[in-house]
Amino acid sequence: MSLFCGHAKIKDNIEIAPGIYHMVLNCPEVAEDAAPGQFIHIRCTDALSPLLRRPISIAMADKKEGTVEVIYRVVGQGTRLLAGKKKGQMLDIMGPLGHGFPIPPWVKHPVIVGGGIGTAPLLFLAESIREHKLSSAGSPELSGCEDIMKTGNSCGKPAKEFIGTVFVGFLTEKEIFGAELLKDCGFKVEICTDDGSRGYKGFPTDLLEMYLNDGPSPSSGKVSPAIDIIYACGPSPLLSKVASMASRAKIPAYVSLEERMACGVGACLGCAVKSADGGYMKICKDGPVFEVSQVTDL
Ligand SMILES: Cc1cc2nc3c(=O)[nH]c(=O)nc-3n(C[C@H](O)[C@H](O)[C@H](O)COP(=O)(O)OP(=O)(O)OC[C@H]3O[C@@H](n4cnc5c(N)ncnc54)[C@H](O)[C@@H]3O)c2cc1C
Numbered sequence: 001m002s003l004f005c006g007h008a009k010i011k012d013n014i015e016i017a018p019g020i021y022h023m024v025l026n027c028p029e030v031a032e033d034a035a036p037g038q039f040i041h042i043r044c045t046d047a048l049s050p051l052l053r054r055p056i057s058i059a060m061a062d063k064k065e066g067t068v069e070v071i072y073r074v075v076g077q078g079t080r081l082l083a084g085k086k087k088g089q090m091l092d093i094m095g096p097l098g099h100g101f102p103i104p105p106w107v108k109h110p111v112i113v114g115g116g117i118g119t120a121p122l123l124f125l126a127e128s129i130r131e132h133k134l135s136s137a138g139s140p141e142l143s144g145c146e147d148i149m150k151t152g153n154s155c156g157k158p159a160k161e162f163i164g165t166v167f168v169g170f171l172t173e174k175e176i177f178g179a180e181l182l183k184d185c186g187f188k189v190e191i192c193t194d195d196g197s198r199g200y201k202g203f204p205t206d207l208l209e210m211y212l213n214d215g216p217s218p219s220s221g222k223v224s225p226a227i228d229i230i231y232a233c234g235p236s237p238l239l240s241k242v243a244s245m246a247s248r249a250k251i252p253a254y255v256s257l258e259e260r261m262a263c264g265v266g267a268c269l270g271c272a273v274k275s276a277d278g279g280y281m282k283i284c285k286d287g288p289v290f291e292v293s294q295v296t297d298l
């Protein structure tokens with residue numbers, strides 16, 4: 001896999017929810033090699049400050065179109081500069097970087113747990129799981145869910161098969177994104193909001209816990225196979241709850257750690273986390289996705 005380091009043209013950069021932006025980049029080199037869970041490292045300005053690049057997960061990649069999509073929340077100087085970028089401008093990016101989510105061939109019922117902006121890389125994951133499952137089942141219906149926004153947040157080609165279950169949580173209804181795409185990828189999507197403005201009032205980990213204790217809710221219709229893998233991305237409390245529930249239930253679980261980074265390529269130790277064997281791992285190079293038993297401080 002090769003690392004692209006250069007300028008990509010911005011095809012689109014629009015606000016999809018208050019303070020949350022969806023950017024589409026034309027970059028066939030990154031699109032070709034990208035895997036779900038990997039990130040691009042973005043230089044937000046040509047000026048001196050901020051000097052450091054900002055890591056943003058790949059929310060979708062389309063090899064045919066040569067595009068890479070990201071969804072980001074404006075939290076500080078770097079992301080504010082990104083939000084001000086216009087269609088047609090060039091953006092200095094490096095990627096794809098890091099190790100993404102594995103999709104083992106034995107997976108029957110994947111469960112995806114997302115919190116807020118952490119849902120972004122899970123869209124690419126859901127689409128990749130769907131492709132893996134359909135191609136291993138020999139299904140011809142493989143094109144489809146790459147387009148996050150163009151068809152009203154939906155790929156417009158719903159999968160007929162049950163692919164898995166998603167629990168996603170957002171602060172309020174206004175911040176929800178990606179739900180239709182996840183549904184169209186064949187996932188049963190359970191939405192939560194902190195304020196109860198849509199779906200279950202509470203956290204996605206509450207729903208995961210209920211599911212693990214009691215099985216699917218009566219509204220879910222068909223009985224689905226037992227959960228055999230869990231993927232998560234979101235705030236640290238969400239990841240640590242997922243990690244403890246998964247280890248109690250003896251289900252393999254993979255989480256993406258979105259901590260602060262500097263170089264992004266393993267050269268500075270700016271993103272070290274303690275590993276279970278007593279050493280340290282670099283989130284940018286060894287992760288950002290880890291099996292939960294690999295990391296001690298979840
Ligand atoms: C592998 C990886 C993937 C990521 N993917 C996404 C993504 O898809 N979408 C997205 O919106 N963000 C993502 N992030 C977080 C994103 O990198 C930061 O929000 C961004 O770097 C902030 O830059 P800034 O200059 O705007 O804010 P800064 O001025 O650097 O910081 C502003 C505030 O945000 C906090 N902050 C900064 N970085 C992080 C972080 N990594 N985690 C939590 N709080 C932080 C700071 O403590 C501060 O309070 C990802 C981070 C990593 C490591």
Ligand code: FES
Binds near residue numbers: 261265271283284
């Ligand atoms: S950010 Fe430099 S080693 Fe990870």
